[in-house]
Amino acid sequence: MTALALETRGLCKSFGALTVASEIDFRLQRGARHALIGPNGAGKTSFVNLVTGALRASGGTIHLDGADITDLAQAARVKRGLARTFQINALFRRLCVLENVVLAIAEREGVAGGLLRPAGRHRAIIEEAYGLLETLGIADQALLPVNGLAYGRQRLVEIAIALGLAPKVLLLDEPAAGVPSGESGIIVSVIERLPADIALLIIEHDMDLVFRLARTITVLVQGRVLVEGTPEAIAADPRVREVYLGERAPR
């Protein structure tokens, strides 16, 4: 039986009286195209934070490729192949686009701690970073500081950094959030062209995007999994409609 790319069992998180995650059993297959949806405040980003280790779980376990990572720090989980993007761009703003990706690749390659060799000597890393930018179509602005780019392109840099880590599991937190509708098409096509062996979990509000990209959908409501299934099943499910539209679906 092949190990799941990512799995949580009974994952819980509370801040005092506030519960953001309650007994979440979640399975992400290898090569998955999985979406996590739910109304605002459902706990989707908290879930990502718990999985990546930005938040410490109150209970339950997390498994990456079969191994228990519940007690590992964020950085250690990244080293094992877990990468994420942030809902609001978290970039090295004053550094150039190319360097943003170079930093990630350098970490992956384990050379980022090197004190002796000048940074410019690691040519292979720079070339790989450039190649990544080319794939995402932003290589023409490689040497510009990131904060000078259009927001949609910054979103692509965000993805490029995560890809630079050569992850096995990639968590995209609302990749198209804040992007003008004219530019979101590029992001969607980038996600579509991601390597098939990466297990992808996308948090999104945009239903068109979700139905276009996902093969499996999990619906999260108030920190609990409501239902999980194929896009067609989810679209037809009256409980989902009720949660989003607040009305009983007509029989």
Add this chain to the structure above:
Amino acid sequence: MGGNSLHGVTDAIVSIGFHGLAFAMVLYLISVGLSVTMGLMGFVNLAHGVFAMLGGYVMIRLMNRYGVPFLPALAAAAIAAALASIPLERLLYRRFYGGEELDQVLLTMGLIFMSVAGATFVCGPLTQQMEPPRWLSGQVDLGFRHFPAYRSFLILCGAGLVTALWLGLERTRFGAQIRAAVDNLRMAQSVGINTSRLFMLTFALGSGLAGLGGGLGADLLAISPSYALQYLVYFIIVVAVGGLGSIRGPFFAALLIGIGDTGFKYLLPEFGAFFIYALTMALLLWRPQGLFGRA
């Protein structure tokens, strides 16, 4: 052995407790404003001691040169410090709230330097002597022991102010607003609290208290031009140990530091303040956010 040394030990303990308590009161009154400023506005105001110094100078000047009675002079000290803080906050400080620490550090250090120069220029380089008023000089006889009247007054006054402060924090709307804003600024703004005005008033209140503490404590923390630099560490330690943004925390920290410092200096004078600093480091090692701070 026997009764004599036991009497000596209890005498020492009472003495340390008494003087330490007085010291703690002064430290708290001065430092509480700093704690709230750092926790509420995210602004490290190293120049906070300048307001305490200002209060001390105002009070002493009014008493010595103009013959103003003690209590009105003290009130004037507090008011002067509070008023002086307002233009400073409006014109300079608020541009750096939540901003880079380095900016705040350099800005407030610059203010300290200017205050040192200003105080030397206006009042000369010497320490100002404070004469307690006649009705507070001498000793108070409590039966088993005599206590210095002024320090006793300081403790009582301090206790009264602390009680008033804490009651005000719990019972008044203003206090509730402060607590809300320290807890979650954005939430406070979204429920309609005018945080800009809140900052200004809180800063003025904290500075006024500092001025009061500086005046009251002028015989404990001597008023001189380098006041703000000299005692900066004490204020910082009280806030760090108490916990940023906390109002009760610095009180217990001040008790610890005040009594501890007095005790250590009395029992082991060759080590001076070293133990207090070592104690602080140990405390911060155990609880980096301070006793009452948020992790």
Add this chain to the structure above:
Amino acid sequence: MAAGAEHSAVRDAVIDAFARRHRLHPLEALPWLIAVAAYFALPGYLSLGAQILATILFVLSADLVLGYAGIVTLGHAAFFGTGAYVAGILAANGWGEPISGLIAAALIAGLVGFLSGLIILRTTGLALLMQTLVVATTLYEAANKAGRWTGGDDGLQGMQVWPIFGLFRFDMFGRVAYAYCLIVLFLGWLVARRIVHSPFGRALIGARENTARMHAIGAPVARRRLVIYTIAAALAGASGALIAQTTSFVGLTSLSLERSGNALIMLIIGGVGRLYGAFIGVPVFMIAQDRFSSIDPVYWYFWLGLLMIAVVVFARGGLLGLIERLRP
């Protein structure tokens, strides 16, 4: 095909440009040329010059902590003073060999940096700032009270510094002192420059730009901050030893808040996080201090305070920042 070749040329150009950023720039020889020229051109000022050179090393180490690691510290003098006292105590108690004294000072200061960093670098922001002050004040008080070793309030007396390599005695014109400080500064600069332009240095800058992102790419941020803090402490200790050995005196001010504060001031004048801020800010500040503070200390403090406020409000990048803005 032609498009492919052109495309490849663009690619190589970009990668070359990026890789070349870390190469030595001819302008970087300037400070050293000036320093060597000053040796010959200003023979009457070599003692002050030696002080300036040693202080540049100190402020350079502060820049590593402040400008590159983003750790705001009010206690960097703790390491300076540690190094000064180590070198001083050695020289006052029979071992006046300067180079070994310098190395001992750097190592012990680095150790102090490592240990204090372990304790305090777990926090950030205002709490960390306060703790740096507490560490420095603790050491100050320790030195104050350990009068038998440190001379306490009066300072360490009776230092006997031997000639370097047995040949170069510290003369009263400051010639040997100047050359000594210049060489040590050069070595320290080599270390700092290497670090800043290494992947480690770039990762530090990344952590300063966006710590959350750094964690999210698997970087051991805390460990790296500790490493740079320790190295900077060692360099600061070396600079303290230089001052001690060239003036044959160590006072409590070497551990003082004022010393830490002055480092920040000199750094902001020159420009933080630009490697050469120290080289500009230190001479400007120290020459001004040498000329003006003795005339009227009150005025000096006043205008210095005003300058600091003005720099923070108007010219945050310091002199180097202004120069950057002038270039196209």
